Amino acid sequence: MLNFKKEISNAIAQTTNIEETEIYSYIEVPKETKNGDYAFPCFKLAGKLHKSPMDIANEIKQNISLDENIIEKVEVVSGYLNFFVNKKCLARIVIDELKNTSEYGKSNIGKGKNIVIDYSAPNIAKPFHIGHLRSTVIGGALYKIYKYLGYNTIGINHLGDYGTQFGKMIEGYTLWKDEYDLQKDPINQMMDIYVRINNLCKEDEAVLERCRNNFKKLEDGDKYCTEVWEKLKALSLKEFERVYKLLDCQFDSWNGEAFYSDKMEEVINILSRTGKMHESQGAQIIDLEDKGINTPIIIKKSNDSTTYATRDLAAIMYRARTYDFDKALYVTSYEQSLHFKQVFETAKLLGLDEKYTNGLEHVSFGMVLLPTGKMSTREGTVVKLEDLLNEAMDRASKIIEEKNPGLENKAEIAKRVGIGAVIFNDLYNNRIKDEVFDWDTILNFQGETGPYIQYTFVRTNSIIEKAGVDIKNIKVSEEYLQDEDSQNILKLIYSFEDVLKEVTDKNEPSILSRYLISVAKAYSTFYNNNKVIVDDAEIKNTRLFLTHATGKILETGAKLLGIQMPDKM
RNA sequence: GUGCCUGUAGUUUAGCUGGAUAGAAUGCAAGGCUACGAACUUUGAGAUCGGGGGUUCGAAUCCCUCCAGGCACACCA
Numbered sequence: 214m215l216n217f218k219k220e221i222s223n224a225i226a227q228t229t230n231i232e233e234t235e236i237y238s239y240i241e242v243p244k245e246t247k248n249g250d251y252a253f254p255c256f257k258l259a260g261k262l263h264k265s266p267m268d269i270a271n272e273i274k275q276n277i278s279l280d281e282n283i284i285e286k287v288e289v290v291s292g293y294l295n296f297f298v299n300k301k302c303l304a305r306i307v308i309d310e311l312k313n314t315s316e317y318g319k320s321n322i323g324k325g326k327n328i329v330i331d332y333s334a335p336n337i338a339k340p341f342h343i344g345h346l347r348s349t350v351i352g353g354a355l356y357k358i359y360k361y362l363g364y365n366t367i368g369i370n371h372l373g374d375y376g377t378q379f380g381k382m383i384e385g386y387t388l389w390k391d392e393y394d395l396q397k398d399p400i401n402q403m404m405d406i407y408v409r410i411n412n413l414c415k416e417d418e419a420v421l422e423r424c425r426n427n428f429k430k431l432e433d434g435d436k437y438c439t440e441v442w443e444k445l446k447a448l449s450l451k452e453f454e455r456v457y458k459l460l461d462c463q464f465d466s467w468n469g470e471a472f473y474s475d476k477m478e479e480v481i482n483i484l485s486r487t488g489k490m491h492e493s494q495g496a497q498i499i500d501l502e503d504k505g506i507n508t509p510i511i512i513k514k515s516n517d518s519t520t521y522a523t524r525d526l527a528a529i530m531y532r533a534r535t536y537d538f539d540k541a542l543y544v545t546s547y548e549q550s551l552h553f554k555q556v557f558e559t560a561k562l563l564g565l566d567e568k569y570t571n572g573l574e575h576v577s578f579g580m581v582l583l584p585t586g587k588m589s590t591r592e593g594t595v596v597k598l599e600d601l602l603n604e605a606m607d608r609a610s611k612i613i614e615e616k617n618p619g620l621e622n623k624a625e626i627a628k629r630v631g632i633g634a635v636i637f638n639d640l641y642n643n644r645i646k647d648e649v650f651d652w653d654t655i656l657n658f659q660g661e662t663g664p665y666i667q668y669t670f671v672r673t674n675s676i677i678e679k680a681g682v683d684i685k686n687i688k689v690s691e692e693y694l695q696d697e698d699s700q701n702i703l704k705l706i707y708s709f710e711d712v713l714k715e716v717t718d719k720n721e722p723s724i725l726s727r728y729l730i731s732v733a734k735a736y737s738t739f740y741n742n743n744k745v746i747v748d749d750a751e752i753k754n755t756r757l758f759l760t761h762a763t764g765k766i767l768e769t770g771a772k773l774l775g776i777q778m779p780d781k782m
Numbered sequence: 783g784u785g786c787c788u789g790u791a792g793u794u795u796a797g798c799u800g801g802a803u804a805g806a807a808u809g810c811a812a813g814g815c816u817a818c819g820a821a822c823u824u825u826g827a828g829a830u831c832g833g834g835g836g837u838u839c840g841a842a843u844c845c846c847u848c849c850a851g852g853c854a855c856a857c858c859a
C-alpha cells in the first residue's frame with residue numbers, strides 16, 4: 214500500500230540533503246485536521262541547518278516536488294510544514310486494498326520469526342478467578358495479533374501444577390475421596406479438600422510429613438501419586454476449558470511447571486560450573502548485585518528442593534531449543550517484576566545464544582483489586598471468573614429482552630455481547646494500571662465499551678442487508694468519499710496495519726481497543742450525518758462500501774482482541 | 783530502609799521516543815427517532831496535567847527534588 218509518510222519524507226530529504234529515515238521519524242500526524250494529515254516540524258532541523266524554522270519551512274515548500282495526485286497541498290504554519298493528502302488518492306488506495314485482500318491489515322512482517330507467549334497459567338485444583346482474567350485476555354490478544362502479522366506464535370499455558378500443595382491434595386484425596394463427588398463440581402470440591410487438609414496439617418505434624426513425602430514420591434514418578442495428580446489435573450482442565458472456550462483462547466502447549474521437573478538438573482549443573490552459584494544459609498544462590506539487582510536468586514532451597522526460578526530457567530532452555538524463539542513474552546502481573554529480572558539476568562549464564570536472552574520480556578500488568586482491597590482465597594472474597602462471565606451473559610440477556618425481545622438466537626448473542634463487554638473492559642486501559650473490580654463498570658454496555666463496537670458493527674450489517682446489494686460487485690467511486698466524515702473513516706482504515714504493529718512493538722493491546730472505538734465513533738458520526746441508501750446508485754454503492762469496510766475492520770479488530778461479533782443484537 | 787511502578791476534569795482515563803488550542807468516556811445540563819437500528823448522536827459546563835526547581839525556541843512528556851498510593855525485597859508460586 215502507498216505510504217504517504219514515505220512519499221513526504223522522501224521529497225523533503227531530496228531538498229534538504231538530510232537522511233530520509235531521519236526525516237521520516239520526525240513526521241507526525243497533527244491532532245487537528247485543519248493542520249493537515251501529516252506535519253513536519255521544522256524546529257528539528259533548525260540547529261542542523263542554522264536557520265530559523267520559518268525559513269526552513271518556506272524553503273522546503275518552494276523547492277519540494279510532490280505529486281499532486283498524492284499530496285495535494287502543502288502549507289507553512291508557524292514553523293510547521295503541513296501536508297494534505299489527496300482525498301481521492303486516499304480513497305482509492307484504501308478501496309483497492311480492501312477489494313484485493315480478504316484479510317485487511319494482515320501482513321507478513323513477522324514471517325520466519327517465532328514468538329513464545331506464556332500466559333494465563335492458573336493453578337490446578339484452585340478456582341479460576343478474575344485475577345487470572347487479565348493474563349488470559351492480554352496474552353490471548355497478543356497471541357492473535359502476532360499471528361495475524363505473520364509471526365509463528367506459540368501460546369503456552371504454564372500451569373501451576375507443582376509443589377508441596379499437590380502432596381497435600383494427594384493426601385486429602387486419599388483420605389476423603391469417598392466423601393466428595395469430584396465429577397459434579399470439581400473445583401469447589403477440591404478447594405474443600407485443600408482447605409481441610411491444610412487445617413489437618415496444622416494440627417498434625419505427621420500428616421504434613423506425609424504430604425511432603427507424597428510430593429517427593431510424585432517427583433520420583435510414583436505410580437499412585439502420579440495417577441491422583443493426573444486425575445486432579447484433568448478435572449481442573451475440564452473446568453478451565455469451559456472458560457477458555459468462552460474467551461476464545463487457545464494454547465499450543467499445556468506444559469506446566471511439573472513438565473520441567475526433570476529438566477532442572479541441567480540448569481543447576483550449568484550454573485554451578487559458572488562458579489557464580491554459591492551456598493548461603495544452606496541454600497544455593499547467585500548474587501546479582503553487580504547487575505543492579507540487590508536480591509540474590511535462589512536456585513536451590515536449603516532442603517535441596519528447587520524453586521520456581523529454577524523451573525523458569527529450565528523452561529527458557531527448553532523453549533529456546535524447542536521453539537527457537539525470537540521473543541518470549543511472559544504475561545504476568547507486575548508483582549513478579551523482580552522475579553523475572555532475576556531470571557532473565559541469570560539466563561545469561563546458561564550459555565544460550567544472545568538471541569534468546571535478548572528476546573525475553575516480562576509483559577507486566579496491574580492488579581485486580583476489590584473495593585475492599587486484595588482478593589483472598591482464605592477470606593472467600595475471590596470472584597470466580599466463570600461467575601463473572603455468567604453474570605455478564607445474564608445482564609446482556611436482560612438488555613436484549615428489553616430492547617429487542619423478538620431476536621433469534623438470543624442465548625448466543627447474549628454470550629457474545631456479555632463476554633465481549635468483559636474482555637473489552639479488561640483491554641481498554643494501559644495494562645500497567647491497576648483495576649478496581651466493580652460489577653457496574655465491567656458490565657457497562659454504554660459509551661466506550663465492547664457492546665458499542667458490536668452495536669456499530671451490527672448496524673453496518675443491517676444497512677447492507679437492507680440495501681440488498683452484492684457488496685463485492687458494486688462500483689465504488691472515490692468522487693463521493695471526499696467529505697470530512699468519509700475521510701475520517703478512510704484515514705482510520707488506512708492506519709489499521711500501523712496500529713497492529715504498534716500493538717506488537719509495545720505489547721499493548723489497549724492501542725487496538727482504543728482504535729476500534731475511534732473507528733466506531735467515526736462511523737456513527739458519518740451515519741448520523743449521511744443517509745447511506747439514497748436514490749443515486751453511485752453514491753449509494755460508495756457509501757455502502759464504506760459501511761462494509763467499517764464493519765470489516767471492526768470485526769477483524771474485535772476478533773483479534775478475542776471478541777466475537779453478533780450479527781444482530 | 784532499598785528498588786520498581788503509578789499520580790492528568792467529580793469518576794475511569796488517552797497522550798509520556800519533547801511540538802500547534804491536553805483528547806475521550808462516564809456522571810451532570812440542554813437538544814435529536816413517521817429515518818438505513820437511540821446499546822446511537824449533537825451541544826455545553828467541568829483540568830493549577832500531584833507540588834517545587836531545572837534543561838529547551840518549546841515540557842503532561844526529559845532531568846533533579848519533595849509528596850501521596852501501590853508492588854517487591856532469599857527458600858510460596
